[in-house]
Amino acid sequence: MAEVLVYVDHVDGAVRKPTLELLTLARRIGEPIAVALGSGAEATAATLAEHGAVKILTADAPEFADYLVVPKVDALQAAYEAASAGGSLAAVLVPSSAEGKEIAARLAVRIGSGIITDAVDLEAGDGGPVATQSAFAAAFTTRSRVSKGTPVVTVKPNSAPVEAAPAAGAVEALNVVFGEKATGTKVVSRTPRESTGRPELTEAAIVVSGGRGVNGAENFSVIEALADSLGAAVGASRAAVDAGWYPHSHQVGQTGKSVSPQLYIASGISGAIQHRAGMQTSKTIVAVNKDPEAPIFDLVDYGVVGDLFEVVPQLTDEIKARKG
């Protein structure tokens, strides 16, 4: 059976959800071989095996943390060479994080393969895997495939369900020899992002976002309270981020994160193209805005025309009451 390399995104051995979604997609094409790098790589094995990895290739070295991107490309290339020696490697799948896309792209150049980024679905096809992508601020859906080499595909979070599919999950050490370019860009220092205790924005099932209408950093507590009542992540429009009311890491839109949750609640967001690009593939969309003409109302399943400072706290209280 064909094999599929899956690049593992993990934090000190804790596998992030998009990687488990990748395993679901990989199993449609072949047997997943996971590649886990850096501190805690071996600790990923149990979770990966539970979700279908037949083999887990691991490597740890200081270079992975001390230098940008290239050491990981060297390692993924070593895994590619080891896996393709068998002659039946069907694809290389990588989570569509900023770093994941860079790793995938550099690997693709090195191995002479085409690349597809930000797939939202993937299935087996006669001429190799077929990827679904969103284009032009999600106004279009395209189906694409790689026409040269072993397909390298990066996949967005929330593109497939996480499925239990127990497999052997044999751990093997990956032998990596770093090239001379591996140490080109030094990571001089690293400041971990402070945890908010809320779900990761791109992975969350529910996202509650605030925009220009929130009118001040201090008022974002209204958005956060609603998010917490639903166990949701908090997002912000570019207007709110540019005004300095909420951190850029929470920006939803063309130049921020693109999210596709089960439920998206937009508060005080007009719905400009820049924002729509990042959220209009959400399953259910709800908006609160005082302007009945706001373009966001063209997208919604349910909309309330009104003052968010009246509507949102009432909604939060009602949710809390119903949840007891």
Add this chain to the structure above:
Amino acid sequence: MSLRIVVCVKYVPDATGDRHFADDLTVDRDDVDGLLSELDEYAVEQALQIAEEADGAEITVLTVGPEDAKDALRKALSMGADKAVHVEDDDLHGTDVMGTSLVLAKAIEKTGYDVVLCGMASTDGVMGVLPAILAERLGVPQVTLLSEVSVEEGTVKGRRDGDTASEWLEAALPAVVSVTDQSGEARYPSFKGIMAAKKKPVESLDLSDLGIEAEEVGLEGAWSAVDSAAERPARTAGTIVKDEGEGGKQLAEYLAGQKFI
């Protein structure tokens, strides 16, 4: 010696226009007005700021694209770049990121460089991988997705804000750098800048000038293919209510009905 900065820019269809695909499933560039990709303005801005701090610098803006792409170069020149290079060739139609990066890399090498500056992504394809591929092709350090950048004494430094951490990066020149929309608002061209741009040199190159064969680029030379493109069905009209004092409760009722509560 003066610092040689090459800024890669893209001429893209206006994102506020009705963008769509042409019959051959490439991005339609005829029916929607084009402009300098907004995200590349940030790269031009940082190039100008780096040049202002440097002891002598020359900024070249580089684009690959059809005749109209000159508009993007003019905009960058009017912001303050010194000269431009335009790679234009009929055989380039339909080129994918692999082909584009090959053309850019050859043109960058021909121009000569210490710093290559790019935006974080184009606003049409939005892949965001071209800077990394350029670094791979040029064999120089990749210092990408910076929200803050400086160049001093042959070293580029900057801050990269990732999903889980902010990192301070450092690399020796020459290097490929990309900057985000958090790096600093791009300046507007002044009237003087617009007038001056008309006299700045724009060099035109074709594939043969760069030693690239037609088969290596274009739709046929692409390493990936789009098989179909369909407009996303319009979302069915939702329920809109006006808040008369019970809006929050009505919304809760809707969410409960959808099993979100």
